Amino acid sequence: MRTxxxxxxxxxxxxxxxxxxxxxxxxxxxxxxVDVVLGESAQAADRAAMRASLGLDxxxxxxxxxxxxxxxxxxxxxxxxxxxxxxxxxxxxxPATLQLAAAAFLIVVLIAIPLGILAARHRGRWPDRLAQxxxxxxxxxxxxxxGPLLVLLFSVQLGxxxxxxxxxxxxLILPAITLGLSMAAITTRMMRSSLLEIESQAFLRTARCKxxxxxxxxxxxxxxxxxxxxxxxxxxxxxxxxxxxxxxEVVFAWPGIGSLLIDAIRQRDYPVVQxxxxxxxxxxxxxxxxxxxxxxxxxxxxxxxx
Amino acid sequence: MVKAAxxxxxxxxxxxxxAETDVIVFAVATPxxxxxxxxxxxxxxxxxxxxxxxxLVALDDNGRAQPGMATWQRITPTQYRLTLRSQRARFWNNxxxxxxxxxxxxxxxxxxxxxxxxxxxxxHVDKVMEAGEDAxxxxxxxxxxxxxxxxTIGIVPAEAIQGHNLSRKPLGSGSFVFVEWRDDGGLLLxxxxxxxxxxxxxxxxxxxxxxxxxxxxxxxxQNDLPxxxxxxxxxxxxxxxxxxxxTTFAYLGFNLADPILANPDVxxxxxxxxxxxxxxxxxxxxxAEPAExxxxxRHWAGSADLKAHRYDPExxxxxxRRAGYDTARPLxxxxxxxxxxxxxxxxxxxxxxxxxxxxxxKIASYDWGTFFGDIKNxxxxxxxxxxxxxxxxxxxxxxxxSDSTPPAGANRGRYASPEVDAxxxxxxxxxxxxxxALYAEVQRRVHRDLVYxxxxxxxxxxASRGLSGYRPTQDGSYLALNAVRITNE
Numbered sequence: 155m156r157t158x159x160x161x162x163x164x165x166x167x168x169x170x171x172x173x174x175x176x177x178x179x180x181x182x183x184x185x186x187x188v189d190v191v192l193g194e195s196a197q198a199a200d201r202a203a204m205r206a207s208l209g210l211d212x213x214x215x216x217x218x219x220x221x222x223x224x225x226x227x228x229x230x231x232x233x234x235x236x237x238x239x240x241x242x243x244x245x246x247x248x249p250a251t252l253q254l255a256a257a258a259f260l261i262v263v264l265i266a267i268p269l270g271i272l273a274a275r276h277r278g279r280w281p282d283r284l285a286q287x288x289x290x291x292x293x294x295x296x297x298x299x300x301g302p303l304l305v306l307l308f309s310v311q312l313g314x315x316x317x318x319x320x321x322x323x324x325x326l327i328l329p330a331i332t333l334g335l336s337m338a339a340i341t342t343r344m345m346r347s348s349l350l351e352i353e354s355q356a357f358l359r360t361a362r363c364k365x366x367x368x369x370x371x372x373x374x375x376x377x378x379x380x381x382x383x384x385x386x387x388x389x390x391x392x393x394x395x396x397x398x399x400x401x402x403e404v405v406f407a408w409p410g411i412g413s414l415l416i417d418a419i420r421q422r423d424y425p426v427v428q429x430x431x432x433x434x435x436x437x438x439x440x441x442x443x444x445x446x447x448x449x450x451x452x453x454x455x456x457x458x459x460x
Numbered sequence: 461m462v463k464a465a466x467x468x469x470x471x472x473x474x475x476x477x478x479a480e481t482d483v484i485v486f487a488v489a490t491p492x493x494x495x496x497x498x499x500x501x502x503x504x505x506x507x508x509x510x511x512x513x514x515x516l517v518a519l520d521d522n523g524r525a526q527p528g529m530a531t532w533q534r535i536t537p538t539q540y541r542l543t544l545r546s547q548r549a550r551f552w553n554n555x556x557x558x559x560x561x562x563x564x565x566x567x568x569x570x571x572x573x574x575x576x577x578x579x580x581x582x583x584h585v586d587k588v589m590e591a592g593e594d595a596x597x598x599x600x601x602x603x604x605x606x607x608x609x610x611x612t613i614g615i616v617p618a619e620a621i622q623g624h625n626l627s628r629k630p631l632g633s634g635s636f637v638f639v640e641w642r643d644d645g646g647l648l649l650x651x652x653x654x655x656x657x658x659x660x661x662x663x664x665x666x667x668x669x670x671x672x673x674x675x676x677x678x679x680x681x682q683n684d685l686p687x688x689x690x691x692x693x694x695x696x697x698x699x700x701x702x703x704x705x706x707t708t709f710a711y712l713g714f715n716l717a718d719p720i721l722a723n724p725d726v727x728x729x730x731x732x733x734x735x736x737x738x739x740x741x742x743x744x745x746x747x748a749e750p751a752e753x754x755x756x757x758r759h760w761a762g763s764a765d766l767k768a769h770r771y772d773p774e775x776x777x778x779x780x781r782r783a784g785y786d787t788a789r790p791l792x793x794x795x796x797x798x799x800x801x802x803x804x805x806x807x808x809x810x811x812x813x814x815x816x817x818x819x820x821x822k823i824a825s826y827d828w829g830t831f832f833g834d835i836k837n838x839x840x841x842x843x844x845x846x847x848x849x850x851x852x853x854x855x856x857x858x859x860x861x862s863d864s865t866p867p868a869g870a871n872r873g874r875y876a877s878p879e880v881d882a883x884x885x886x887x888x889x890x891x892x893x894x895x896x897a898l899y900a901e902v903q904r905r906v907h908r909d910l911v912y913x914x915x916x917x918x919x920x921x922x923a924s925r926g927l928s929g930y931r932p933t934q935d936g937s938y939l940a941l942n943a944v945r946i947t948n949e
Contacts, residue, residue, distance in 0.1 A: 183829060183830070186833075186867075189836075189867070191575050191577065192575065192576075192577050192579070192580070198868070200572045200579055200580065201867070203572045203573075204572070204575055207573075207575070235493050235494060235502075236493050236494060236627060236628075237494070237496075237499065237625070237627050238625075238627070238628065250643075298665075301668075302665075302667050302668065302671070305668065305671050306671065309671065309675055310671055310674055310675050313675070316675075316677060317668060317671045317672045317675050317677050318663055318665075318668050318671075318672060318677075319644045319661065319663075319677075320643065320644050321642070321643060321644050322677070404664050404665060405665050405668060406668065407644065407645075407661070407662055407663040407664065407665070407668065409643065409644050409645035409662075413645065413662075413664070416664065417490075417491075417493070419827075419828075419829075420490075420828065421493065421502070422828070422829050
């Protein structure tokens with residue numbers, strides 16, 4: 155039986171691998187940070203001085219070790235453009251991303267689980283076909299297209315919500331729907347297929363033979379067992395809500411870490427790109443681990459298997 | 461589950477704050493990121509800093525130096541005296557800018573520890589010293605007849621040089637004061653004259669920027685929209701569209717070190733195969749004008765007599781045949797560009813026009829870092845880029861002198877002409893009248909040698925709602941915000 159400490163060790167190994175990969179990718183991609191700071195007209199001596207001050211003249215191994223030493227102390231470096239600590243920039247933007255992710259996650263849960271149950275309960279009939287059609291649309295429409303469509307309808311035509319930004323009342327609604335809809339589609343299908351899969355299980359027949367009503371069978375027996383794969387998917391989705399928020403944040407001018415990442419890529423602000431990618435990767439790994447732990451708590455068989 | 465839903469709904473509502481109504485919202489594609497004029501190099505930051513900081517010298521539309529907070533006098537060829545004007549604006553704390561502020565600003569710029577992108581342009585400044593109560597002397601290591609044109613960086617208070625993060629909390633003497641960084645990533649400024657507040661709000665997506673203006677959430681947009689959106693905006697009631705000739709110069713670059721493109725006949729064939737007028741008409745919706753040089757003809761160092769390489773596919777085929785290519789032996793070339801959708805659209809039109817004369821153009825689109833890295837490393841045959849905000853003839857050394865091959869400059873085509881080098885060097889030492897003729901000759905030779913195919917100057921376009929007084933400028937600066945006012949019509 156794997157202990158919590160072992161799982162934590164696994165997580166740390168994954169995080170180590172991710173951070174090393176991010177460090178190496180940023181070193182290997184084309185583009186010179188000195189050009190970003192000084193521009194192309196800089197004198198050779200100034201370039202050399204800047205290279206030394208950024209530590210770019212030192213061996214790669216040494217820079218890698220320093221990177222980990224700084225990371226351990228929470229220092230993600232300093233933005234080349236804004237001249238601010240990267241950790242501060244991320245902390246300024248993270249709450250907006252978390253708000254958006256939480257609202258989108260709420261939409262996923264509120265739409266996907268009831269719709270998945272409805273589809274499974276009425277398999278092959280119109281509610282099922284409606285749910286399947288919704289899932290197909292949700293999966294097919296890209297965020298960068300859905301966002302402006304929603305804005306045209308709800309903001310420009312009806313005037314119910316603001317177009318973009320995060321200051322006006324109701325500004326979270328459209329970005330959350332845009333971000334949550336495609337994920338709700340995946341989860342709806344997962345919920346439906348998971349419920350159908352356990353439908354023929356003996357324990358459900360037993361429950362019904364005992365005289366339990368359909369609602370009680372669903373709530374007490376079907377759902378807890380069917381939720382296991384759904385929780386795994388939801389865990390993965392929570393992580394990808396942070397990563398997938400990049401496009402939605404840009405479309406809706408939502409001031410989160412996604413738009414910070416895009417700005418940093420455009421400005422070739424390498425330390426900020428590195429910090430945000432690390433932040434997203436860490437969030438992804440941690441939410442997946444939390445989903446594993448939650449699944450193990452929900453179903454002792456998972457715990458035993460581990 | 462229900463508790464969690466209620467909590468999350470509360471979170472959703474908590475994210476929303478009251479909307480502002482007395483602020484002019486200026487939706488920008490890119491927000492300013494650095495509000496320290498010594499460190500800023502991107503266009504959005506420089507335009508914003510010009511509102512927040514007064515400069516010793518300003519440049520007019522023709523690139524000539526005009527007094528800003530100071531007038532100047534050439535004491536010797538290597539010494540300039542800048543005298544602060546008595547009616548100069550005060551700093552945010554009501555203190556009058558003094559010579560000590562000018563000296564502190566420029567000394568910090570000369571210090572490589574600051575890491576300023578402007579240090580290179582001031583490399584020939586030997587020292588900066590106070591000269592009495594209201595004057596500052598600049599001593600140069602070599603004569604520079606147009607030195608005042610380099611003094612366009614905002615002056616910061618001496619006490620803010622150390623220990624104050626001007627990038628985040630700017631302190632200047634410009635016509636606007638900084639109020640705050642907004643929670644939406646934007647910037648709130650206040651006009652000192654009348655307290656009118658203006659928010660620069662970042663909205664990266666052009667469609668959303670347009671919708672924001674139409675819905676009334678924003679009152680002002682400037683540039684960075686595809687032509688179809690300008691057309692759409694022009695048809696909307698209550699909006700006004702205004703445009704002004706711009707200085708953003710687009711060109712098609714050649715790698716002259718490439719054995720195929722080193723042949724002038726190939727370059728002439730390409731130049732005559734491109735129908736610029738059609739591109740301007742259909743892709744820019746007429747919001748650009750043909751260009752022949754990086755400096756506009758009316759610029760003091762510009763050249764007004766450059767003859768365009770007219771669109772003539774037959775002539776282009778003749779040049780191509782002379783170079784040894786025809787339909788039986790087609791010429792294949794590669795063209796690099798960024799991932800910007802509009803630039804890709806232009807690339808495909810160029811591909812089609814060159815195909816008509818028998819050139820197969822292979823388009824390669826890369827993210828900006830890779831694309832620009834390849835251009836600087838000389839790893840390309842053809843590419844297209846634009847010079848933004850160029851207003852001094854220094855660009856000619858930077859882009860065409862043989863000493864300016866990257867990383868020492870931006871001679872990306874690897875052009876090497878001893879005559880052009882000599883002309884540039886002579887122009888740099890000549891008085892402005894003499895320099896003007898020499899720089900014009902540099903541009904004639906660059907044009908004759910077809911170092912690049914000059915394409916067009918992109919216009920500056922402004923769309924607004926319920927405002928008056930904002931007129932776009934040639935360089936796309938935000939200084940027109942000094943005159944803008946709400947009309948609510």
